[in-house]
Amino acid sequence: MKRLLLVGGGHSHVAVLRSLGEDPISGVEATLISPERFTPYSGMLPGLIAGHYAHRDCHIDLAALARFARCEHVEDAVTKLDLTRQVAVTTGGVERSWDVVSLDIGSTPDMAGVPGARERAIAVKPVHRLLAALDELVAGARRGVLRRLLFVGGGAASVEVLLALQYRLAKEGARDVKMLLATDADAPLPGHNARVRKIFVRVLADRGVRVHAQSRIVRVDQDAAVTDGGERIAFDSLVWATGAGAAAWPGESGLATDPDGFVLVDDTLQSISHHGVFAAGDIATQRGHPRPKSGVFAVRHGGPLARNLRSALAGERLERFAPQRDALGLISTGDRYAVMSRGRWALKGAWVWRWKDWIDRRFMRRYAF
Numbered sequence: 001m002k003r004l005l006l007v008g009g010g011h012s013h014v015a016v017l018r019s020l021g022e023d024p025i026s027g028v029e030a031t032l033i034s035p036e037r038f039t040p041y042s043g044m045l046p047g048l049i050a051g052h053y054a055h056r057d058c059h060i061d062l063a064a065l066a067r068f069a070r071c072e073h074v075e076d077a078v079t080k081l082d083l084t085r086q087v088a089v090t091t092g093g094v095e096r097s098w099d100v101v102s103l104d105i106g107s108t109p110d111m112a113g114v115p116g117a118r119e120r121a122i123a124v125k126p127v128h129r130l131l132a133a134l135d136e137l138v139a140g141a142r143r144g145v146l147r148r149l150l151f152v153g154g155g156a157a158s159v160e161v162l163l164a165l166q167y168r169l170a171k172e173g174a175r176d177v178k179m180l181l182a183t184d185a186d187a188p189l190p191g192h193n194a195r196v197r198k199i200f201v202r203v204l205a206d207r208g209v210r211v212h213a214q215s216r217i218v219r220v221d222q223d224a225a226v227t228d229g230g231e232r233i234a235f236d237s238l239v240w241a242t243g244a245g246a247a248a249w250p251g252e253s254g255l256a257t258d259p260d261g262f263v264l265v266d267d268t269l270q271s272i273s274h275h276g277v278f279a280a281g282d283i284a285t286q287r288g289h290p291r292p293k294s295g296v297f298a299v300r301h302g303g304p305l306a307r308n309l310r311s312a313l314a315g316e317r318l319e320r321f322a323p324q325r326d327a328l329g330l331i332s333t334g335d336r337y338a339v340m341s342r343g344r345w346a347l348k349g350a351w352v353w354r355w356k357d358w359i360d361r362r363f364m365r366r367y368a369f
């Protein structure tokens, strides 16, 4: 019996599990280790925060999916890989051995080197903690104790969560919360084209959001975030949504990583340093094809990863995979309205939101077990 170990129930591994269920591999015992039963689908999170979706609309039930895949689900987190013994160790002290292992553990916002951030900020990941913290913020705003809410980070996740939360606050009668956004770029959404950036500058201005551009937060005090220019931005609560950071344990276990700690893989999604070890989604950096850390690319990894895990278990040749150069971005503005961004193109409207809603719900239907 060969052992396949899946670490993390992210966007790529759900495709692997589905494939195992649809086309079982005989002589293979599969295990999924992931700490939560429900894994979020990132594309629908802003809609959940705004109140357009319920929790079940945008979370995949890993226990049900694992049952369909005839895969054991261990609700735990891996803290270390012993690459010599081919064993993963969890926080609960459980050891699981593998013939082939795959990591799809995502990322968390990078707070390293910013004193006070870890203690005082709400991170956008892990998502279940973000959602609980946002519920508390809404309750605080309704009691009148939340007046200034600062978002750090100018990327799509930061802007979308800010606008979604603002929409929900208004719906719940808490209109007096001043929303602030700090970014080290010239304007929000630096990874997108000028038209998209212009649309969001306008949307944020229309909604009264104060944007601090070219403002890198270097320290977080009790009541203010301090920028590299020495400005103090006062806040009551702060949400941290900067670029992705990697867990330390894959690199500490001995896997080759890029300078930021993401696991370096080749075009087969196999580690460049260790045979039989695969990585996908945010935690992987494909050598020669670096791409933004986003759910779109994590989803795209799913198919080739599923096929290559099968081939690796069978001792067959692995397929090479080149990710597309740019991805379709559908960025929502909180109010059932969205902006499409691709290359130099920008389109906007309520119809873009309906299109996004259709794509997202179609994705979720694939995982409704």
Ligand SMILES: Cc1cc2nc3c(=O)[nH]c(=O)nc-3n(C[C@H](O)[C@H](O)[C@H](O)COP(=O)(O)OP(=O)(O)OC[C@H]3O[C@@H](n4cnc5c(N)ncnc54)[C@H](O)[C@@H]3O)c2cc1C
Pocket: 007, 008, 009, 010, 011, 012, 013, 033, 034, 035, 036, 039, 040, 042, 043, 044, 045, 046, 076, 077, 078, 079, 104, 105, 106, 107, 124, 125, 157, 160, 161, 280, 281, 282, 283, 293, 294, 295, 296, 297, 298, 330
């Ligand atoms: C609020 C928000 C909105 C976003 N919106 C979009 C969007 O609209 N479009 C888009 O493309 N991207 C979006 N992103 C980015 C997107 O969430 C990530 O790029 C995507 O989730 C990465 O998928 P993944 O499969 O790598 O990991 P994830 O989906 O994060 O899944 C990782 C899984 O691994 C588990 N795990 C973590 N550590 C361990 C461990 N040590 N052991 C075992 N299991 C572990 C986690 O519990 C989780 O289930 C958004 C991000 C945020 C925060």
